[in-house]
Every structure is written in structure tokens, then in C-alpha cells.
Amino acid sequence: MSFARPLLLLGLLALPLWWWARAQRLRHLTGVRYSDVRPAVGLLERAWVAQVPVALRSVCYGALVLAASGPRLGAARAEVRSEGISIVIALDISSSMLSEDFSPSNRLDVAKQTAIDFVRGRQSDRIGVVAFAAEALTQVPITTDYGVLEQAIANIHIGALEDGTAIGTGIATAANRLRRAPGKSKVIILLTDGENNRGTVDPRTAAQAAAAFGIRIYTIGVGTQGEAPVPTGRGFLGMRYQTMPVQIDERLLGEIAAGSGGRYFRATDSESLRRIFDEINRLEKSTVQRVIYRRFDEAYRLPLALALLALALEVVLSATLVVRVP
Secondary structure, X not given: XXXXXXXXXXXXXXXXXXXXXXXXXXXXXXXXXXXXXXXXXXXXXXXXXXXXXXXXHHHHHHHHHHHHOOEEEXXXXXXXXXXXXXXXXXXXXXXXXXXXXXXXXXXXXXXXHHHHHHHHOOOOOEEEEEEEOOOEEEEEEEEOOHHHHHHHHHHOOOOOOOOOXXXXXXXXXXXXXXXXXXXXXXXXXXXXXXXXXXXXXOHHHHHHHHHHOOEEEEEEEEOOOOEEEEEEEEEOOEEEXXXXXXXXXXXXXXXXXXXXXXXXXXXXXXXXXXXXXXXXXXXXXXXXXXXXXXXXXXXXXXXXXXXXXXXXXXHHHHHOOOOOOO
């Protein structure tokens, strides 16, 4: 329970002060001498009745103070307007993302878990997910339903698209999702572990088009320095791996990021990938104030009814059973 006007509750302090002043006044009243008090014995046994109107008056006053302070129950919130950042995570799902150079799993699994943690850290931002290989596919359009986003990212797997790395197509698809998104701040987070070798859209041209719509691109090169075990096919015992050099077109990724006002990062292990997402999270904080209305159930009726009942009883008793004699 909360109160709309809590300062009015200070009025309750007047009750003990009033009772104390009344006790002091009664203590100094002068008595009347009687030669025989036997007729008043019955009256003395019912003396407590004389205190009932006073007590009812106190209840009436206290209940009126409570009602005037505006008691209310509940704290339901309704979000009316929330202008955060619009983000699309573009994730490479080419077969090389199965390379097991990222502990405790392969590149894709670590990237997916890191992206899920990133989504969980947002509050009012709209996020979408695009997966790309030789082509690109929107997994989740721009949304604030973070539960759906987490499930969609967790369900991304290799083989859903034709193998290859079409970076330009991935950027173009993500930018198309952001082009009409509300808000001024729009971001693409692109994760890839290879070189552009498929697709009909040039990555630099796609980045320039994205920048024209005010979209910043943060590119992340995923892969260790040197060599890594890369899957080359399936055998009787499962996936076959071959140690091959890690080739990431860092120059291209750097130009894409710089041309759009973003930054390029290199993730060589799971911890560095997590730090990169944390850095992007700090760079892209939402600064727009959210407007929230609170709905409460007013609870003044009960104390108001109690005050009126106590007042009515006090009036009736004072006019019948407890009559004051001047």
C-alpha cells in the first residue's frame, strides 16, 4: 500500500496529544461533595460508557486523516512510449563457424550464447536477428519480445542456408530491417569468421547504403590468430576437422565499420567476444527518457466509511445513553 499524500499522515500525531491534554484537564477538575454516594455506585460501574463517544470521535478523526492521505493498492505499470535503440544482430552461419577454437565449444555456439546475454542486458531497445551464409535470412524482425529473441538465437544452426559467406547480403538484409525502424539510433552488429566469397551485393556498397540511412555498423571478426580446426565434412565417427589458417578480411571489416561510424573488433576467444559485446553495450546506451504511467486502485472508501460510521454512533450515543450535563 502507498499514499498519494503521505504528509497528511502527520495529522495522526494530534490524537495522542489530544488524549494527553484531555487527561490533564480531567485531572485538574474539582469534585462535588456528597453526603451519601451509595446511589452513584451503579453509575460508577458503567463509567466506561462515558468514554465510548470520545473513543468514537478519535476513530472518526483518524479514519478521516487516512482517507484524506489517499491510500491506494497495487502498482501496475503501463509503458506508453519507449524510444530505445534499434539493433540487428547479423550472424554468420557458414560451416567455418563450427571451428572449435573457442572454448568451451565452437565459434557459433559461443557467439549465440554471447548474443543471448547481450539481449538479456537490454531494457527498452528493439532488436532483430539476421542469419547469413551464401544468402541471408531474417530470423526475427525488430521486436522488444526478448523471450522470442533468445529462443530464435538459440535455434540458429549451420546448414539452414547454402554454405558460403555473403557479408554484403547480410548487411543489406539487416539494413533493410532497420531502414524504417522508429528512433534515431540504429545499429548493426555483424559477426563473421571469414572473407566475403558469395552474394551479389558488394559489402562496401551495402555499408554505404546503410550509413545513408543513419545506421552504424559494428563488425566483429571471430577466430583465433594463426590456425584453427575447421570442419571439412562428415565421416563414420562424426565431423572431420582439418587444421587450417584462420583467414578474416580485417581490412574489409574495418572499412565497413569506419564508413558507417561504427568500430571493428577482433574476437580471438569466448572471453574477448564477451568483452566486445560489453563494450558495444556501453557505446550504445539508450538515453531517451521512458514515459510510464502507474495505475492504482484507490482505497480511501473503507477508512471514509469507518469515519462516517464512528461519527454516526458518536452522535447517537451522545444523544441517548451518554448525555452531557452542563
